[in-house]
Amino acid sequence: MDLVRHLECFVAVAEQSHFGRAAAHLGMAQPPLSQRIQRLERELGVRLFERTSRQVTITESGTLLLAEARELLARSEAFMATARRIRDGETGLLRAALSPDIAGETVAAVLADFPRRHAGPELELHELSTAQQLARFASHDLDVGVIHHPCDVSGLELGPVLRRELGVLLPRSAAAAVLDEVPLASLTGYDLILFPRNSAPALYDDLLTTCARNGYTPAAVRHGQGASFVRGLVLSAGAVALGPYDAQPADVRDRNADAGSGVVWRPLAGAPLAWRHSVAWPKGRGDAAVNAFAEVATHALRTTAGARGEAPAGPLHLRPASEYWL
Amino acid sequence: MTDTAARIHAAFAEAGGTGWLHALDIDSGAQIDAGADQPVCTASVHKLCLLVTLHELAASGSLDLGEQIECPPAGRTAGPTGLAAMLDPVRISVRDVAYLMMAVSDNAAADLLLRHVGLDAVNRAMTRLGLTRTHAVHTFGELFATIREDAGPGGAQALTDPHVITRLRALDPARTNRSTPRDMTRLLGAVWRDEACTPEHGAAIRRILGLQVWPHRMASGFPFDDVHVAGKTGTLPTVRNEVGVIEYPDGGRYAVAVFTRTANTAATLPAADAVIGTAARIAVDALRAS
Numbered sequence A: 001m002d003l004v005r006h007l008e009c010f011v012a013v014a015e016q017s018h019f020g021r022a023a024a025h026l027g028m029a030q031p032p033l034s035q036r037i038q039r040l041e042r043e044l045g046v047r048l049f050e051r052t053s054r055q056v057t058i059t060e061s062g063t064l065l066l067a068e069a070r071e072l073l074a075r076s077e078a079f080m081a082t083a084r085r086i087r088d089g090e091t092g093l094l095r096a097a098l099s100p101d102i103a104g105e106t107v108a109a110v111l112a113d114f115p116r117r118h119a120g121p122e123l124e125l126h127e128l129s130t131a132q133q134l135a136r137f138a139s140h141d142l143d144v145g146v147i148h149h150p151c152d153v154s155g156l157e158l159g160p161v162l163r164r165e166l167g168v169l170l171p172r173s174a175a176a177a178v179l180d181e182v183p184l185a186s187l188t189g190y191d192l193i194l195f196p197r198n199s200a201p202a203l204y205d206d207l208l209t210t211c212a213r214n215g216y217t218p219a220a221v222r223h224g225q226g227a228s229f230v231r232g233l234v235l236s237a238g239a240v241a242l243g244p245y246d247a248q249p250a251d252v253r254d255r256n257a258d259a260g261s262g263v264v265w266r267p268l269a270g271a272p273l274a275w276r277h278s279v280a281w282p283k284g285r286g287d288a289a290v291n292a293f294a295e296v297a298t299h300a301l302r303t304t305a306g307a308r309g310e311a312p313a314g315p316l317h318l319r320p321a322s323e324y325w326l
Numbered sequence B: 001m002t003d004t005a006a007r008i009h010a011a012f013a014e015a016g017g018t019g020w021l022h023a024l025d026i027d028s029g030a031q032i033d034a035g036a037d038q039p040v041c042t043a044s045v046h047k048l049c050l051l052v053t054l055h056e057l058a059a060s061g062s063l064d065l066g067e068q069i070e071c072p073p074a075g076r077t078a079g080p081t082g083l084a085a086m087l088d089p090v091r092i093s094v095r096d097v098a099y100l101m102m103a104v105s106d107n108a109a110a111d112l113l114l115r116h117v118g119l120d121a122v123n124r125a126m127t128r129l130g131l132t133r134t135h136a137v138h139t140f141g142e143l144f145a146t147i148r149e150d151a152g153p154g155g156a157q158a159l160t161d162p163h164v165i166t167r168l169r170a171l172d173p174a175r176t177n178r179s180t181p182r183d184m185t186r187l188l189g190a191v192w193r194d195e196a197c198t199p200e201h202g203a204a205i206r207r208i209l210g211l212q213v214w215p216h217r218m219a220s221g222f223p224f225d226d227v228h229v230a231g232k233t234g235t236l237p238t239v240r241n242e243v244g245v246i247e248y249p250d251g252g253r254y255a256v257a258v259f260t261r262t263a264n265t266a267a268t269l270p271a272a273d274a275v276i277g278t279a280a281r282i283a284v285d286a287l288r289a290s
Helices: A003-016 A019-026 A030-044 A060-088 A104-117 A130-138 A201-213 A227-236 A288-304 B003-014 B043-059 B094-103 B107-117 B119-128 B140-160 B181-192 B199-209 B270-289
Strands: A049-051 A056-058 A093-098 A122-127 A144-149 A156-158 A162-171 A191-194 A221-223 A239-244 A263-267 A274-282 B017-025 B031-034 B068-071 B090-093 B228-236 B239-247 B253-262
Touching: A003 A019, A003 A030, A003 A060, A019 A030, A056 A060, A060 B119, A093 A104, A093 A130, A093 A288, A104 A122, A104 A288, A130 A144, A130 A274, A144 A288, A162 A227, A162 A288, A191 A201, A191 A227, A227 A239, A227 A263, A274 A288, B003 B017, B003 B031, B003 B270, B017 B181, B017 B270, B031 B270, B043 B094, B043 B107, B043 B119, B043 B181, B043 B199, B043 B228, B043 B239, B068 B094, B068 B107, B090 B094, B094 B107, B094 B199, B107 B119, B107 B140, B181 B199, B181 B239, B181 B253, B199 B228, B199 B239, B239 B270, B253 B270
Parallel strands: A093 A122, A093 A144, A191 A221, A191 A239
Antiparallel strands: A049 A056, A144 A274, A156 A274, A162 A239, A162 A263, A162 A274, B017 B031, B017 B253, B068 B090, B228 B239, B239 B253
16 A cells, blocks of 8 residues: 555545545545545554545544644655755755855855765755745755744744844945944934845834834835945935945945945944844755755854854743733 | 735735635635635634533533632633733632633633533534544643743743744644634634524624624724624734634624734734734625625
8 A cells, every 4th residue: 555645645535524625636536535545444444534425524533643644744745855856966966045145255155165064965055035945945946045034934943043233334424434333323314225025024124113213213215135226325315224244345344445435334333133044944854964054054154244143032021912921 | 826815915924924814704605715724723712612612511411601610829821811810719600711711811711611621522522513623732731831841941032032933832733732724714604603502502602702802903904883803812922813703784794714923023013913804804805795
């Protein structure tokens, strides 16, 4: 008996509570589906469903087996994915991704260190946003990646959360440009340049809320992402942008560089804003290659991008509508 | 995907999360399916299953809803409302404990009732009603104990760490109390059509569901004095749910089940609460237009 195929039938009938609908869902005819269920029941010696003329109900025994059947199917899918990965490359291929804002030095360090750390599969590195990475995890087209928080982490395993503190890009002529550290409140009067909201709504809202809480509510938010477009807006449109130190060119980030570009980068006082990253991979699909990538990427972020572990969280005041209490 | 389902998914994304919805016109059977068969963690939504079970047992004569029960302060399940928040001994009837469980999601009340009837009775009642994908594996006290255990020494504050969130058994439908949006509208439909129990008990369940105090989720999507909203919420870190019934003055009545996960791990996220109302409204408007 092909256990996996029979379990697929069991789960489909349990989910649809109907042989016809389950058969349609599986793309097969109803009689062979009924036969498979009967065969499985015989093989297990357990009655899985009660059948009446009008409907099918799962038995208590069936309910007890259902969760494990789903788990087995998920594991078998992961097994096939690993086999595909091994088949597709001579020694196998690890499909990994970094988000587009990761600095060149970090990308280079990952590419250089991975083969040193892990002799197994070849690294195929992609530039993908967090949303794209999550979609490819779900479709089994990506093995591991460096994502931005906050994002929906259900079904994922994560490495430690790392912070890349954000500074501000502002015109050299701005009053705040002479400061060593710029308080957010001193940016009042400037518009803010941010990525488009729909690419990461939770992160976007988080950034604006933190700016407002620290005394900076921009009159307008302008959307831009490309380095030269952002630079142009900062130079002549009365706007400032946010970004980590490691992602800036040397003439912008170094205090003592010649006044060539007209745009300067300064840290924010109190480091209220950060990109928060971690390495992520689908639950149950972590293997030696994934673990090696996680170590290499975490190390690269720490050494080339100055990323640090998170400070302990502040107090948490759960309100009554939270419904839970620890 | 239908246009309505796409708009519902877009609303969840816009609010910074993911969600699954099923809406059912209780009388015509018309439906909106936006992930209706997704396995979800019920959290406090499971209190609805317990309430229906109590009334089934009462209807069959094996439980007296008027029976007075003692609730000493020691051993009460923790929570921010109702008996869970009170300091002194309480003597109260079964049905008033059920009212507290539903109106303010009182965790101590829920576990008091679960001790009275047992988890198995709840699961049996749900199976009898044809809810094949709804199952309770632990009491509320046990559920919170898994969270405390998984959160580790950092306590409640650690629950904003995404790394901790991925470890919580309470957020994995395979390992906690679970259901699907479709199962929940099936349950509400049965209650509203008086198929779950006798009309007298059905009316009592509907009364209590109409007394829930929270205005921030499903009810927020229906800012109309002449529309009646009855429901039960459920909340855990990154999980926000509500299932309920919306009744219009022209007689239209709609069971809606909404289950969501947020990307942000913060406990206070008003927009994530409100999108449950927004999504329910998109679904009900579509059902009423068809």
